[in-house]
Amino acid sequence: MAKPDQNQVLRQLPLVAGGLAGVLLLLNRFLTPQLTESQARSDALGVLLSALLILTGLLWQQVQPRSPEVVELVGEEGFELAPDLPEPVKTELAWASRQLLTNTVTRSLVVWYQGRVLLRRGVLGANSQVKPGAILQRVLDKQQPVYLVALKLYPGRIEFDYLPENTQGVICQPVGNRGVMVLGANAPRSYTKQDENWIEGIANKLDDTLSRYLEA
Structure with a gap:
């Protein structure tokens, strides 16, 4: 289920306020039988402020990024390790996976x-x-x-059938020259550059352990 954008109302407030003010000024002008100079000046100022509010609202729509739509991934929570791995490798994989699941998206x-x-x-x-x-x-x-920021946009997404079917974003990080670490997120465009650097560092450490304990 998508998480609602908490800033949606805030971004639209200037648009609503500016539009409402403009309509009220127009009604007031039509309902006034005789226009005075002071009222004309007030109307001009009101129109200017309404325009500024509408312009601010439009800018907010473009400048303030919307939060990525978060979904609940389809599947069961689990933790599976190949049973024949050496204990140091199991420990390293458990540590690395926990770090990634708790410190990134x-x-x-x-x-x-x-x-x-x-x-x-x-x-x-x-x-x-x-x-x-x-x-x-x-x-x-x-x-x-390779970072697929919105998986649904890529025709090649069919190869990731081992991830939950509604995975939103994917990073494929090489683990040395013999392996890949595939990470799936529940929101598109949700990995930051810092996340990518962290993932690369974990993969390099993991490769060091795997290359020492697992023969080619």
């Missing part, structure tokens, strides 16, 4: 490494397997993260 997380899923945590998708598509393959080949 991430609500669903999958770590794919050396051709298999090592971890799924958060809201789980219906499919537990990861088959790298064009986007994940590009991340692996170029060793550069």
Whole structure:
């Protein structure tokens, strides 16, 4: 369910006030049988103030960003680790996933490494397997993260069937040259540059552990 924009009323107040004032001034002019000089000056000032209010309202609509629409991801909360992993790797994955789920907008997380899923945590998708598509393959080949700010706008979203079906934003972060960390958010355009830097740092630390304990 989408979260309502708390600033919607505030942004529209100047528009409503300016429009109402303009209508009242117009009615007053029509209902006044004889216009005096002082009233003409007052009307001119009133029209100017109404115009300023309307202009302010229009500017607020453009300048103040609307909060991203937050949805409740479809799926069950879960925490799955590959059972045959060494204990240090399990500990590192548990720590890394907790940090990302509690300190960023991430609500669903999958770590794919050396051709298999090592971890799924958060809201789980219906499919537990990861088959790298064009986007994940590009991340692996170029060793550069990909941020899909609004997943529904990308035709390639069908490859993320292992995430909740209504995932709004996705970051695919390389974990060395043999894995990818896929993070799903419940709102579009919700990751900040600071979040992206934090995710990159976690991925680098995770790669150091995985490369030491898991053979190619």
